[in-house]
Amino acid sequence: MELAKNLQTTINRSYGKTDLYVDLAQSISGVLLIGFLWMHMLFVATIVVSPDLFNRLSIGLDEYYLAQVGIPATILLIIIHIFLALRRAPVRLRDMRITYRMAKMMNHFDTWIWVGQVVSALFVGVMASIHLWIILGAWPLRAATSAMRVASTGPADHTWGGFAFPFFIVFYVIFLIAGEYHGGFGLYRILVKWGWWDRHTMGWVLKGITVVIVGLGIAALYTFTQIAANLPAGGVIQ
Amino acid sequence: MGRQLTISCFRYNPNIPGDKPRMQDYKLEEHEGMTLFVALNEIREKQDPTLMFDFVCRAAICGSCAMLINGRPRLACKTMTSMLPSRFTVMPLPVFKLIGDLAVDTGTWFRDLQIRAEAWVHTNKKFDFNALEVRMENKTCEEIYDPEQCIECGCCVAACITANIRPDFIGATGINRVYRFLIDPRDERSNAEYYEVIGNEDGTFGCVGLMACDDLCPKDIPLQQNLAYVRRKMAAAGLKLDFKGVKTS
Numbered sequence A: 001m002e003l004a005k006n007l008q009t010t011i012n013r014s015y016g017k018t019d020l021y022v023d024l025a026q027s028i029s030g031v032l033l034i035g036f037l038w039m040h041m042l043f044v045a046t047i048v049v050s051p052d053l054f055n056r057l058s059i060g061l062d063e064y065y066l067a068q069v070g071i072p073a074t075i076l077l078i079i080i081h082i083f084l085a086l087r088r089a090p091v092r093l094r095d096m097r098i099t100y101r102m103a104k105m106m107n108h109f110d111t112w113i114w115v116g117q118v119v120s121a122l123f124v125g126v127m128a129s130i131h132l133w134i135i136l137g138a139w140p141l142r143a144a145t146s147a148m149r150v151a152s153t154g155p156a157d158h159t160w161g162g163f164a165f166p167f168f169i170v171f172y173v174i175f176l177i178a179g180e181y182h183g184g185f186g187l188y189r190i191l192v193k194w195g196w197w198d199r200h201t202m203g204w205v206l207k208g209i210t211v212v213i214v215g216l217g218i219a220a221l222y223t224f225t226q227i228a229a230n231l232p233a234g235g236v237i238q
Numbered sequence B: 001m002g003r004q005l006t007i008s009c010f011r012y013n014p015n016i017p018g019d020k021p022r023m024q025d026y027k028l029e030e031h032e033g034m035t036l037f038v039a040l041n042e043i044r045e046k047q048d049p050t051l052m053f054d055f056v057c058r059a060a061i062c063g064s065c066a067m068l069i070n071g072r073p074r075l076a077c078k079t080m081t082s083m084l085p086s087r088f089t090v091m092p093l094p095v096f097k098l099i100g101d102l103a104v105d106t107g108t109w110f111r112d113l114q115i116r117a118e119a120w121v122h123t124n125k126k127f128d129f130n131a132l133e134v135r136m137e138n139k140t141c142e143e144i145y146d147p148e149q150c151i152e153c154g155c156c157v158a159a160c161i162t163a164n165i166r167p168d169f170i171g172a173t174g175i176n177r178v179y180r181f182l183i184d185p186r187d188e189r190s191n192a193e194y195y196e197v198i199g200n201e202d203g204t205f206g207c208v209g210l211m212a213c214d215d216l217c218p219k220d221i222p223l224q225q226n227l228a229y230v231r232r233k234m235a236a237a238g239l240k241l242d243f244k245g246v247k248t249s
Ligand code: HEM
Pocket: A026, A027, A029, A030, A031, A033, A034, A037, A078, A081, A082, A085, A086, A088, A089, A114, A117, A118, A121, A122, A124, A125, A126, A128, A179, A182, A183, A185, A186, A187, A189, A190, B208
């Protein structure tokens, strides 16, 4: 068996750098995505300052072709990231069972965090697709339209047979937390794998940043609902 | 009077046909300064001579007594029962081949590791019996001493989900072993040669960064630091390399 393994390595020598490139690409895609995510949240949070600022930034996105280039690039990045990161996830049922049992038995913090990362990845994957679909379908972004959307009570913006459910608020709160959790601990993992900092201090710094970003997100969502409440019925679409 | 301890112990002897894995409870009285190593020996002496577990040094040096103590990989000889609740479980380490009950064969796994990691000083210098040994800087010596403390207990391997689900993964102890030679000036290997040994998914690039190894190594080896060092070094080395391979199609 050993010999066969060595032969494999020898034959595949021309691919001797693949594992390195793939590992680097995974970490780089992770860093870029978390950079995007935090930027994105800062942009959205400008709504707390003023709807005007939010609108001006949004117009800027289109004017300077940031949206036209940035959005496809981000989508591509997410696809690359999923493709690379899935390699590490326990994908066989057998692996999932081992992972769950070991995590539960050892009750080791970082291991549980990672299990949570794999699970939150599924949420982020599905919810990011929905989010992009909705946003792109109603482009361009304006404070008023976003506010109406956040405050609406169903996918069709109407009650479901008399049953009003704050669909988008719930959606966005889950998405926000899942995304920040996944990305924040993802960055921690990258730094732990490559860096020379003390991981416990670093962990606390990243947790701090994550809490701030989630706070900003919640503040933005709240502001949107307030704006929506003050709009005339049906909303004024600019 | 010490506490009454109940040790719920994994029992299974694969060499007895028809034997089934099960948990068996042993009760005994705790006394001052008792380690799990002492407790297990008392059980074997006074209650059940068939109970299988390994130990040699009883001083955290030989690495044979590692087991899952309340689910966590630890050394039995370095675990005071006073740190544990009055009822706890002991199970054999996963990943390694089970010999019976709590005893596993870490030797075969580590033998394979030594070969794969080429864990010896590679040098072309002729050894001269009569000459004085070349002196080493104290600082270098201390740096090498730190990864060198690994006792091959297997705790970091058992604790690592990656090692559990990817049987070819070399584990933290393996990467740490390469680190030990990487910083040893006597080893004349080039970075390319180290890369060949460990610059792949079964080696340094296979580590996911779960840090169970770093938290659970009973010798407190700074595995996170050492693993990250190897990763950086191998990434830098790999990027510079030029591979010529066999075209298979
Ligand atoms: C905004 C979106 C996302 C961000 C910011 C993000 C960020 C990250 C980061 C920084 C890591 C750590 C990478 C590493 O250790 O090298 C990571 C890991 C991971 N990501 Fe994402 N990710 C996103 C979306 C997704 C999606 C949509 C999926 C899959 C459906 C996914 C699946 C995974 C998995 C399975 C891991 C664990 C890989 C490992 O442990 O090495 N991620 N993510």
